[in-house]
Amino acid sequence: MTPAAPGPAGLRAALAARVVVADGAMGTMLQAQDPSLDDFLQLEGCNEILNVTRPDIVRSVHEAYFAVGVDCVETNTFGANHAAMAEYGVAERIHELSEAGARIAREAADEFTASTGRQRWVLGSMGPGTKLPTLGHVTYAVLRDAYQQGAEGLLTGGADALLVETTQDLLQAKAAVLGARRALSALGVDAPVLVSVTVEATGTMLLGSEIGAALTALEPLGIDMIGLNCATGPAEMSEHLRHLSRHARVPLSCMPNAGLPVLTKDGAHYPLTPAELADAQENFVRDYGLSLVGGCCGTTPEHLRQLVERVRDLVPGEREPRPEPGAASLYQTVPFRQDTSYLAIGERTNANGSRKFREAMLEGRWDDCVELAREQIREGAHMLDLCVDYVGRDGVADMEELAGRFATASTLPIVLDSTEVEV
Template sequence: MHRFLERLHAPERPVLVFDGATGTSLQQMDLGPDDFGGAALEGCNENLVVTRPDAVQEVHRQFLEAGCDVIETDTFGATSLVLAEYDLQDQTYELNVKAAQLAREMADRYSTPEKPRFVAGSMGPTTKLPTLGHVGFDAMRDSFAEQARGLLAGNVDLFIIETCQDPLQIKAALAGLEQAFAAAGERRPVMVSVTMETTGTMLVGSDIAAVVAILEPFPIDVLGLNCATGPEQMKEHVRYLSAHAPFVVSCIPNAGLPENVGGVAHYRLTPVEMKMAMHHFIEDLGVQVIGGCCGTTPAHIAALAELAQEMTPAERPVRTPQAQLQRPLLGAEASAASIYGTTPYHQDNSFLIIGERLNASGSKKVRELLNSEDWDGLVAVARGQVKENAHVLDVNVDYVGRDGEKDMHDLVSRLVTNVNLPLMLDSTEWQKMEAGLKVAGGKCLLNSTNYEDGDERFFKVLELARTYGAGVVVGTIDEEGMARTADRKFAIAQRAYRDAVEFGIPAHEI
């Protein structure tokens, strides 16, 4: 077990404190264009690790002196997608390595056996929302993978995917991390921190229940909130996480809501006020990881570090590293999800109703709409099933002579923002399923999972489910065809259940 997880899951359950606002601290240094490497690079904080490493380490030093346990690397925007805006995309790997090394040096300097200090590799949301089509999944995943490789090479202790505004962006970041872990042959702990706007949802409209349902399948260690608001506006979201998230919960708020003072964002929450607000989260809701986002200074972090020494979080069930593969639900509910909300698999007053009309294999109308590429017409079919109280929408674009992967991409990318129900991606070809998964930020189901083409396709669908966080619907079909008797159906079901569980798909997703 990594030493950060050993500390996090120690018997005394310590409250761990992250640092404060890097941007706020750098702004207070009154840096000019020359500090950033020229006027064209002014504002690119990530380049300061090369041009002004002393300034970056001074920020780390101030927060370490204040008593934080974890400092974040100066890499919030250090993906090629963001660095391209400064024509620095070719330096992505090197900037991340350097940033991690600078933070590592400072953390090691302050670390003691009694109070170890850790480095979190910061991975921000980029400037693009994949759910809205700003960037493709593969490009975003690869950009995060490159960043993660650099941070790993610089020896970070954990990763924080932060200020997340789109569930699909989180999935791309997690997929990028998995690529980096596989290449390095080792893992690091993972923390995900989402941003809930004053509207009560993420920027693309996801509520906190959807966040939990979408992220529950993934091997993350800490889930929480940061940015956008102060602790007061985070209360109900944190309360939901405390009751339902199977992970350690974090809360890293701004120093209150930002106010425009003379054209500059100003944050009014004092260190004492922040300490008082976080007291409730720790004592009553079991929050174990705290820190500060925009507007928080070393004084805020010192107040939180003092609070951490005084308190033990309320007890709540969390997944231990040893239980990650089994994925116990704990307070979570087995559900599918759109990007907007959740649909429990077990309905209180009904069976789970799957809307099957959006199926090119079984509907002449859908085939005609698909052939004419009438996407609005297909969305209208989906909306009609919503009105008729379907719980989940099956999507099947299998139609001879058409590019099914493109059709699945084009249709699902429209459904996710126009329909508030989860999707069941249905195809005899796993490539089409994956095309849909790459544009569906919610938690999908994968239909037509069977042994008709042998083990290879069956396990490929399971791999998709594990990679993209989906459930599977298994048909009792094997190499000999569809089972006709109860005994044959039961035998195939047993085989599928055993194979899926051994592969790492928990029982509640089968």
């Protein structure tokens, strides 16, 4: 077999040719080494600070996973984003901590490549943070720009790919992906951008998004891979992976927890054994054509050792995806082709076509505007046209106000309708 090439190009080639195995849990492995409050610079729980105060601890986690044969590790940068770092008062250190985390992983990867002759790679972890832009906790632009800082740090430190993981809010995911794209452009680098969404045990993402909505919203952003991680074990992920396997144009990944956590007097316990995780992931590779597998919360080097043994020589199962063109709201995807009807776009939330809507908008009666949208939902519309164009009005402000309200009040995709690009 021809040795794998280094860098992003080598990782792309490996993902296209065989199953690539990533690592498992990071946080619990760090905590197991009992870092002191001084190690955290009095910022208890800020694992990213350990990249500069205790790189030896962070490196030991990467080495433990490389030692059992994984192909790539994730950087210790899950919280190196605006929301998490701002809570600790160190938002200005996003780039620094991201670069330091990537350098530690890069050094460990290169050392194992040299000693074993097998190429190892680094995935730059970009976590979701603690603020949900869809709910107005933070603005989209602030998140996007902070993600760009983190991504530039990861790439400068030597990451081979950027992994937007544990995504809970589609607007947050968009901010991360576009921040990553801006970083790649700014540095003149071509590296894969991978996205891993988190579907709760309820069957949707945290804000109620179905997997179809996530695929429809994220795939057109030019991502290189989509998959699932965290929240549940593999059993609960199966149907969502089936949907991705049938419809996604891009390769797929899966990094489940070691089952659903069981609360004990000693804290959360993850019940899935290494053999059970390996069984499930092997089946996913064969049935759904996964290209990247690994573990999340509760998984250990032993889980990954058995997973490596099980899938090392596998190629992803054959897929014949049938993409379904459509549009997505926060909650669901709506196919453009309707089997039992024409595609109905509700026009009553158009300031030029509905006097009732226009008057409500001009008077700032936003709840009445939302109710007009809901009426069209009840009457069977598939999408909602939203047009705020009106002479003398600040269209950008009106669109921000109404699009934000419609996004959470309506389950249907919104057609943004204006003759002005800014609007």
